[in-house]
Amino acid sequence: MSAEIRDLTDAEARAALVCKWGEVPDDVLPAWVAEMDYAVAEPIIEAVQRAVAIGMTGYPRPADSPGLGTAYAGWADRRFGHAVDAGRVLATADVTAGVRLALDVAAPSGGLVFPVPGYSPQLAMAEITGRRRHDLVVDPDAERAELDLDQLAHHFENGARVLLLTQPHNPWGRVFTRAELEGVRDVVLRHGGFVVSDEIHAPLVLDGREHVPYLSVEGTADHTVAVVAASKGFNIAGLKCAQLVTGSRRLHTALAEAPMARNDSWSTIGVEASIAAYTHGDAWLDALLVRLAAQRDLLGSLLAEHLPLARMRPVEATYLAWLDLRAYGHDDPAAVALERQRVKLAAGHDYQPGLDGHVRLNFATSPARLTAILERLAAAVTSP
Numbered sequence: 001m002s003a004e005i006r007d008l009t010d011a012e013a014r015a016a017l018v019c020k021w022g023e024v025p026d027d028v029l030p031a032w033v034a035e036m037d038y039a040v041a042e043p044i045i046e047a048v049q050r051a052v053a054i055g056m057t058g059y060p061r062p063a064d065s066p067g068l069g070t071a072y073a074g075w076a077d078r079r080f081g082h083a084v085d086a087g088r089v090l091a092t093a094d095v096t097a098g099v100r101l102a103l104d105v106a107a108p109s110g111g112l113v114f115p116v117p118g119y120s121p122q123l124a125m126a127e128i129t130g131r132r133r134h135d136l137v138v139d140p141d142a143e144r145a146e147l148d149l150d151q152l153a154h155h156f157e158n159g160a161r162v163l164l165l166t167q168p169h170n171p172w173g174r175v176f177t178r179a180e181l182e183g184v185r186d187v188v189l190r191h192g193g194f195v196v197s198d199e200i201h202a203p204l205v206l207d208g209r210e211h212v213p214y215l216s217v218e219g220t221a222d223h224t225v226a227v228v229a230a231s232k233g234f235n236i237a238g239l240k241c242a243q244l245v246t247g248s249r250r251l252h253t254a255l256a257e258a259p260m261a262r263n264d265s266w267s268t269i270g271v272e273a274s275i276a277a278y279t280h281g282d283a284w285l286d287a288l289l290v291r292l293a294a295q296r297d298l299l300g301s302l303l304a305e306h307l308p309l310a311r312m313r314p315v316e317a318t319y320l321a322w323l324d325l326r327a328y329g330h331d332d333p334a335a336v337a338l339e340r341q342r343v344k345l346a347a348g349h350d351y352q353p354g355l356d357g358h359v360r361l362n363f364a365t366s367p368a369r370l371t372a373i374l375e376r377l378a379a380a381v382t383s384p
């Protein structure tokens with residue numbers, strides 16, 4: 001079955017995406033928060049409409065109810081060749097809540113290693129879980145963004161116990177290879193560490209690359225909680241359903257037996273939508289990946305034409321481009337772009353405090369809008 005990616009009109013996007021479009025004035029082009037300007041996949045719309053029509057608006061089933069686990073296990077098998085035990089999948093409200101829960105009830109105490117630049121709200125994750133944050137910094141001048149294993153080992157030797165791994169990475173755009181992940185595993189095992197693996201972007205791997213779930217790397221089951229979701233790949237973050245996946249009985253039990261007040265907010269409709277995505281979403285997702293790769297390539301040409309001094313890290317996954325605009329001389333190019341040309345990007349320093357001259361640009365929109373975004377960005381930053 002083939003599927004089509006339908007671009008939302010401005011009016012549709014403004015009505016549908018109440019954060020990305022609704023929170024900016026009408027004359028601002030939004031390319032900031034990670035949501036896509038595309039219509040939701042048909043199987044998900046049908047599942048949600050069916051659920052609402054029969055009044056499925058009460059509390060959800062328990063976290064370990066089999067429907068969601070079976071759907072995710074089927075998906076992980078088809079998309080990643082990863083054998084997941086459906087009984088070791090638990091519902092949680094969203095990836096943010098899942099990461100917090102894993103840190104609170106499954107991970108050992110001790111410092112938290114956080115690769116930066118990193119997903120901005122997670123910069124606060126160490127503090128709110130009572131840990132010290134150890135930044136694992138990628139050099140902004142490095143050709144390729146890589147996890148520096150010596151830095152990781154250094155942090156583990158200096159009080160860190162847990163790595164918050166994001167893979168594929170936002171905003172690096174990297175898909176880590178099995179060999180890279182085995183390197184991480186070796187350092188973690190050597191230091192008795194733990195990994196919370198945020199794999200929310202796993203569906204969004206481009207160009208036929210392979211997403212390697214960290215739990216599929218041998219020897220990781222006893223030190224890992226993976227947090228996954230259909231939300232980013234299918235644009236359904238507002239429906240509130242993510243999943244915690246473990247490979248060990250001990251970790252599963254620690255999460256499953258957490259008091260309800262720690263983990264109770266996933267939504268009934270979100271579960272239905274996630275099951276639909278995992279069961280019937282392949283054709284739509286395949287079409288999406290073709291579209292996103294084309295958008296990324298268009299972005300590359302537009303940068304070459306309008307902002308030749310910009311550096312874009314290769315985007316191997318996600319629809320978020322990390323742009324180094326330091327050559328244009330503005331500390332905060334996102335602020336300049338908003339003020340001068342009414343285009344809203346995410347500021348680089350939100351992902352790495354103190355880092356100037358970078359922006360994150362969301363290219364999951366129409367070719368025409370992406371062209372306008374780039375033209376406006378260039379008009380804004382190319383004058384002093």
Ligand SMILES: Cc1ncc(COP(=O)(O)O)c(C=O)c1O
Nearest residue numbers: 034094095096119166170200237
């Ligand atoms: C790496 C990463 N983790 C987590 C989230 C947030 O996920 P959720 O809305 O499920 O909390 C995002 C959102 O873009 C993200 O990029």
